[in-house]
Amino acid sequence: ENVDILLVLLFIYFSSILCFVLPSLHGIETLESCKILAAALCSSSCRLQELDLSRCCQSSEDQALQLLSEAFRHPNFKITVLRLEICSIKHETAPALFSAFQENPSHLRKLELSFFLPLTLELQQLFSLLADPCFKLETLRIAHLRQLQADSLETLASVLGSCSLRSLDLSMCGLTDSSVELLSAGLSNPGCKLEILRMTHCSITEAGAACLARALSSNPSHMREIDLSINPVKGPGFDQLRSVLEDPATRLEKLT
Numbered sequence: 001e002n003v004d005i006l007l008v009l010l011f012i013y014f015s016s017i018l019c020f021v022l023p024s025l026h027g028i029e030t031l032e033s034c035k036i037l038a039a040a041l042c043s044s045s046c047r048l049q050e051l052d053l054s055r056c057c058q059s060s061e062d063q064a065l066q067l068l069s070e071a072f073r074h075p076n077f078k079i080t081v082l083r084l085e086i087c088s089i090k091h092e093t094a095p096a097l098f099s100a101f102q103e104n105p106s107h108l109r110k111l112e113l114s115f116f117l118p119l120t121l122e123l124q125q126l127f128s129l130l131a132d133p134c135f136k137l138e139t140l141r142i143a144h145l146r147q148l149q150a151d152s153l154e155t156l157a158s159v160l161g162s163c164s165l166r167s168l169d170l171s172m173c174g175l176t177d178s179s180v181e182l183l184s185a186g187l188s189n190p191g192c193k194l195e196i197l198r199m200t201h202c203s204i205t206e207a208g209a210a211c212l213a214r215a216l217s218s219n220p221s222h223m224r225e226i227d228l229s230i231n232p233v234k235g236p237g238f239d240q241l242r243s244v245l246e247d248p249a250t251r252l253e254k255l256t
Helices: 002-014 027-041 063-074 096-102 118-129 150-160 176-185 206-218 238-247
Strands: 020-021 050-051 081-084 112-113 138-144 167-169 196-198 225-227
Touching: 063 096, 096 118, 112 225, 118 150, 150 176, 176 206, 206 238
Parallel strands: 020 050, 050 081, 081 112, 112 138, 138 167, 167 196, 196 225
Antiparallel strands: none
């Protein structure tokens, strides 16, 4: 099986394959596969557009992600969709990963991440990068954080008015009403063009819903879908948000 995986990785060199999913591997198997994958991603003949490394790189070693970060900063790296779900991204690894995106920002359009730790400073680095006009990320999914800290949310809110994001998923990140209040400062910015916002499995109540309603009233032109599933959000505040659906000035089409 391992030989087959390596052959597939090598095949990337010589084909126009557009999407590749690396099976879940551990330890040295992951490291050896990532070495070959990193070399392939730096090849001028690589046409890969979508890369899914979810559930890979879960060992205590972070050499695999360090290797891949070097590939991500290479000029030949032109991946548009990158998934790193359920990977062991640590304090030591995250800066190299995000600085790679900063050095080679022009191609990535969709990024999906899962963290086991609340990496506050590293997330601020990523969110700050969103303000770079060369970084044209449109879809960002960050899930399974214990809690997205206020400093990170403030940084994210500050760039929502000037970034390319169209879809933002912060589900299962421990968001509260105060979290929504911080985000709403960015959502109400006329420059914010976010169309899809997901904050499921959090602790958002009707107070947070009312805050969202006010933000949408201030900036009604772009938001199409809001998902607050699995939140204790019932009450007048949620009714206020639901009334936005009936407001002809807004473009909200789906609220769950």
